[in-house]
Amino acid sequence: xxxxxxxxxxxxxxxxxxxxxxxDRPLSPQEVLPAAQSYVPxxxxxxxxxxxxxxxxxxxxxxxxxxxxxxxxEVAGKRHHHHFRCRTxxxxxxxxxxxxxxxxxxxxxxxxxxxxxxxxGLCTACSKIV
Amino acid sequence: xxxxxxxxxxxxxxxxxxxxxxxDRPLSPQEVLPAAQSYVPxxxxxxxxxxxxxxxxxxxxxxxxxxxxxxxxEVAGKRHHHHFRCRTxxxxxxxxxxxxxxxxxxxxxxxxxxxxxxxxGLCTACSKIV
DNA sequence: GTCGTTGCAAAGCGTTTGCAGCCTA
DNA sequence: TAGGCTGCAAACGCTTTGCAACGAC
Numbered sequence: 001x002x003x004x005x006x007x008x009x010x011x012x013x014x015x016x017x018x019x020x021x022x023x024d025r026p027l028s029p030q031e032v033l034p035a036a037q038s039y040v041p042x043x044x045x046x047x048x049x050x051x052x053x054x055x056x057x058x059x060x061x062x063x064x065x066x067x068x069x070x071x072x073x074e075v076a077g078k079r080h081h082h083h084f085r086c087r088t089x090x091x092x093x094x095x096x097x098x099x100x101x102x103x104x105x106x107x108x109x110x111x112x113x114x115x116x117x118x119x120x121g122l123c124t125a126c127s128k129i130v
Numbered sequence: 131x132x133x134x135x136x137x138x139x140x141x142x143x144x145x146x147x148x149x150x151x152x153x154d155r156p157l158s159p160q161e162v163l164p165a166a167q168s169y170v171p172x173x174x175x176x177x178x179x180x181x182x183x184x185x186x187x188x189x190x191x192x193x194x195x196x197x198x199x200x201x202x203x204e205v206a207g208k209r210h211h212h213h214f215r216c217r218t219x220x221x222x223x224x225x226x227x228x229x230x231x232x233x234x235x236x237x238x239x240x241x242x243x244x245x246x247x248x249x250x251g252l253c254t255a256c257s258k259i260v
Numbered sequence: 261g262t263c264g265t266t267g268c269a270a271a272g273c274g275t276t277t278g279c280a281g282c283c284t285a
Numbered sequence: 286t287a288g289g290c291t292g293c294a295a296a297c298g299c300t301t302t303g304c305a306a307c308g309a310c
Contacts, residue, residue, distance in 0.1 A: 007284095007285090007289075008283085008284055008285070008288095008289055008290065009284075009285090010283080010284070010289090010290060010291080011283095012290080012291070013290090029274090029275085030274090042291095042292075043291085043292090044291070044292045044293075045274095045275085045292095046275090046276075046277085046291080046292070046293080046294095047290080047291060047292075049274095049275065049276070050276090050277095050290085050291085051290095053276095063198075065197035065198030066197055067195035067196055067197050067199075067246050067248075068193075068195030068201065069197075070274075070275090071198060082235065084236070084237065084240060087243065093237065093240075095235050095236070095237055096235075097234070097235045098235075099229045099231055099232055099235065099247070100231065101229055101230065101231060102229055102247065102249065104227070105212065105225050105226075105227045105228075105229065105247075105249065106214070106225070106249060106251070107214065107223065107225055107254075108254075109253075109254035109257065110214060110216075110223075110249075110251060110252065110253055110254060110257065111251045111252040111257045112249055112250075112251045113217065113250050113251035113252070114249075114250040114251065115247065115248065115249050115250060116197050116246070116247070116248045116250075117229070117232065117235075117245065117246070117247050118197075118245065118246045119232065119235065119236060119240075119242055119244075119245050120242075120243050120244040120245060120246075121236070121240055121241045121242045121243035121244065122240065122241040122243070123239075123240055124237075124238075124239035124240060127239065127240065127241045137264070137310095138263095138264055138265065138308090138309055138310075139309075139310095140264090140265060140266080140308080140309070141308095142265080142266070143265090159299090159300085160299095172266095172267075173266085173267090174266070174267045174268070175267095175299095175300085176266080176267070176268080176269095176300085176301075176302085177265080177266060177267075179299095179300060179301070180265085180266085180301090181265095183301095200299075200300095
């Protein structure tokens with residue numbers, strides 16, 4: 001998989017980085033596109049994909065995979081954390097802390113190396129509306 | 131989305147059900163295809179997809195979504211459980227039990243309705259090989 | 261014999277890639 | 286000015302769908 005060396009600071013790349021700095025939650029390419037276009041009209045979806053990939057290679061973004069969902073991305077370097085997906089607005093939020101009793105679930109003979117925890121429900125905004 | 135009424139017991143459908151009864155772990159369409167073809171040569175991938183969908187509608191299968199993975203399917207009606215994915219052979223296994231301290235992770239103002247837990251590591255077979 | 265089901269091939273859909281032209285350094 | 290980067294459109298891989306033939310009941 002090809003990843004650009006990211007050695008030029010284009011308007012498109014600036015816009016995409018800015019979107020993530022403003023959002024503070026994992027964003028999908030489809031969420032990034034219209035947001036980035038508000039800064040750079042005409043910015044194409046291919047540019048979004050290419051830059052997301054490049055920013056991951058660069059270590060500036062990390063990909064966030066949730067069950068049954070296309071990959072999202074968030075600014076890298078945060079502490080170990082998990083995610084909460086709102087079933088109404090489909091937005092994903094970061095949650096601090098981590099479940100501590102996962103090791104005891106591991107079947108005999110298996111070697112545990114990592115884990116994902118995803119919570120589902122309603123975010124603050126949506127739980128007020130319903 | 132169209133789902134067949136499932137009122138005929140074809141060789142293809144028998145084969146697919148049999149695969150799941152024998153496997154006892156979540157299977158992807160790509161895992162089902164060759165296995166079902168060993169019973170019914172020439173069975174097509176479209177038939178696999180159609181029957182998986184139909185068996186879910188029928189309540190005989192449930193879909194299992196893991197982060198960054200295409201959907202798998204397992205026989206429905208089991209107790210609440212989670213999954214373990216082997217990083218070497220990519221197979222997914224069911225694990226009993228459930229983490230109990232997830233509610234405390236929920237951010238203030240959010241309403242928790244459900245959760246997913248996925249463990250990663252090596253299965254018994256692969257931890258012996260490495 | 262009916263009509264649900266199948267296999268094949270075409271169509272979808274989100275993501276990736278090829279390419280000519282653009283624009284940053 | 287060089288060559289990394291962009292937008293467009295074609296290509297991809299996986300899943301879904303249309304359709305004529307098949308076969309379970």
